[in-house]
Amino acid sequence: MKFIPKKPREGINVSDVHPLVEAGTLVVGLTAIFAIIALALIFIIEIALYFVPAEAEAKLFSGWLPEDLVTVSPADERLYQTQLLVDRLASHWAEAPYEFRVEIDDSDLSNAMALPGGLIIVTQGLLDQVESENELAFVLGHELGHFRNRDHLRALGRGIMISLFFAVLTGNDVAGLGIKTADITLRGFSREQESRADEFGLAVVYAEYGHVNQASRLFERWQATNGDASRFVSYLSTHPEAGDRVANLRAIALRDGWETEGEITGLSW
Ligand SMILES: [Zn+2]
Incomplete structure (x- = not known):
């Protein structure tokens, strides 16, 4: 062929x-x-x-502090009193999976943050600005609201969340994640997250005092200060406009029929 x-x-x-x-x-x-x-x-x-349920998160971060945080002395009177106030407010959240820990950041800038594991950081600057326990209670209640909705973990960003996820899976230490306050404070929350936290904060304040008088007094003062805003610009960079919040809080109180008049509790320091 x-x-x-x-x-x-x-x-x-x-x-x-x-x-x-x-x-x-x-x-x-x-x-x-x-x-x-x-x-x-x-x-x-x-x-x-x-x-990563809240219970696992609380266990994983117990005793944890951001690497770059400068705290005040553990014997600080304001630290002690703020912790007592957080404990009182948190008692109105029956199934809270966290044991809330307060730390004071030795900074002149006003700020308050919710961090993993139930850690609440308030700055010296913020404590200098509040004039009644009721004002401080709302700021703290708002941060409790972020824990309630677990916004504080969403704010960490995907990278850290994925590391956290693997830390839980493998039983590793969170120290290896190297989370700094900047990782958290640079990311603001959405308007939706903020107003949900405000709503929870106001409910907690109402449960504690039986009224919401002066809950937004701090923001009213900030709103009135048209000039020097440098002391609280830090808080406002991660929270909504003071004026918007005052109006929203009034609307929530009106909607839920919460008493807006009532006795003001002085600060205990
Ligand atoms: Zn917030």
Whole structure:
């Protein structure tokens, strides 16, 4: 038998599909893949939160402090009194999975933060600004609201949340995560998260005092200070506009029929 070589047909290296159609398929395919990855990233925090229950988080972070925090002396009177106030306020949240710990940041700038494991940080600057226990109670109640909604973990960002997720899975130490206050304070919460925390904070204040008088007095004073805002600009960078909050808090009190007049409790320092 004689072998008769056959010529390959023309255009064997060229696809039968039009190049524009091929390019289109590629673009559509890649877009779909990116969309799926983006969606997964949005849900990954919710997934990680689900697998890191508040109890596990509290255990993991017990005794933990951000690496860069400068605290006041453990014998500080304001620290002691603020811790007592947090304990009183938290008693109105029956199933709180955290044992709240207060630390005072030795900074002149006003701020308050909710950190992993039930750690609440208030600054010296904020304590200098409050004029009644009722004012301070609302600021603290608002932070309790962030724990309630677990906003404080969402604010950590995906990178840390994923590390936290693996720390829980492998039983590792959180010290390895190296979380600094800047990781938390640089990220503000959404308007929605803030107003939910305000609502919870006001409910806690009402439960404690039987009225919400002066709950937003601090913000009213800040609102009135048109000039020098440098002392509280730090708090406002991570919280909503003082004026908006005053109006919202009034609306919540009116809606729920909470007494807006009542006896003011002085600060105990
Ligand atoms: Zn907040």
